[in-house]
Amino acid sequence: MITKALGPCQCDKSERSCPAVSAPDPRTEALTRLFCPDCQGMLVPSMDRPGDLRAPVNCLDCGAQYGAERGAIELHGRDGRPTSRIREYPHQGKTLPFWEFYEQTLRLGAYRDTDLEDEVFALLGWLDHDPGDPILLVGAGRGELLATVAEACPDSTIVALDDSVDELRIARKRLTRQGSENCAYIACDLDRPPLRPGSFKVVLHFGVLHGLQNPLDHLRRFAPVVPPGGRVAGVALARSNLPRIAEAQQMMSAGTGLKWVPMQAFGTALMKVGWRSFRHEQPSNWMARFVAIRGGL
Secondary structure (H helix, E strand, O other), rough: OOOOOOOOOOOOOOOOOOOHHEEEEHHHHHHHOOOOOOOOEEEEEEOOOOOOOOOOOEOOOOOOOOOHHHEEOOOOOOOOOOOOOOEEEEEEEEEEHHHHHHHHHHHHOHHHOOHHHHHHHHHHHHHHHOOOOOEEOOOOOOOOHHHHHHOOOOOOOEEEEOOOHHHHHHHHHHHHHHHOOOOEEEEOOOOOOOOOOOOEEEEEEEHHHHHOOOHHHHHHHHHHHHHOOEEEEEEEEEEEEOOHHHHHHHHHHHHHHHOOHHHHHHHHHOOOOOOOEEEEEOOOEEEEEEEEEEEOO
């Protein structure tokens, strides 16, 4: 694991056990798995400000520089920031953030005793994650579930992506308060994240799929990021098979632009674009959890 130098040790521990010497540096490790969104070149931390999470990140190939104020790296290319996805969901006359909306829909279904932490551990179980392997989290938001993942996988570097740098800063504050230091925070286009091929064997995909223009095309492009046998697991808004709820979903789509992924048809189509297996469950009539396994050798 890549480590960060924190200066000379001032404690009475040996060098091997001293946290100042062996503290993991998730940001530096994350950069080895990312590329410059302008030229796909190599990204490195600022050489004149080592260990400073607010220092910019530089591309060695084209010279582009990316800001990192308050600890979240902004990897937006020359085309600028992507259009923000829907973040507020209508529920009983008010709007809720995605995870509150998800929690409310769980109470309407057969999984009403399931909470959001249960959802995280269900997804981690599907991923079959090896301790210490890095985890990519797409859709970190304000860190609602990132905090649970970071605690559950303390030996792994977690690369948390979101298209809102403001929400990532909130997430970082949340994780800092709980004492989790194994996360790197990256603001980028979630539909086309600047990720190197084969860089993550396990990916958590939280509340993003239904907000993309073309979810199937997104996972087709995403397939090279995951090596053969790797897995993507997540949750998304799902089209209901119950006519009454499907009609309500259609009305919500007309008023808000929300999309509802037809999971069965989606999984069948996924088999044709680089994935060999797809499974989903719908803990409510509004949502689904899913896992896809990458095809190949």
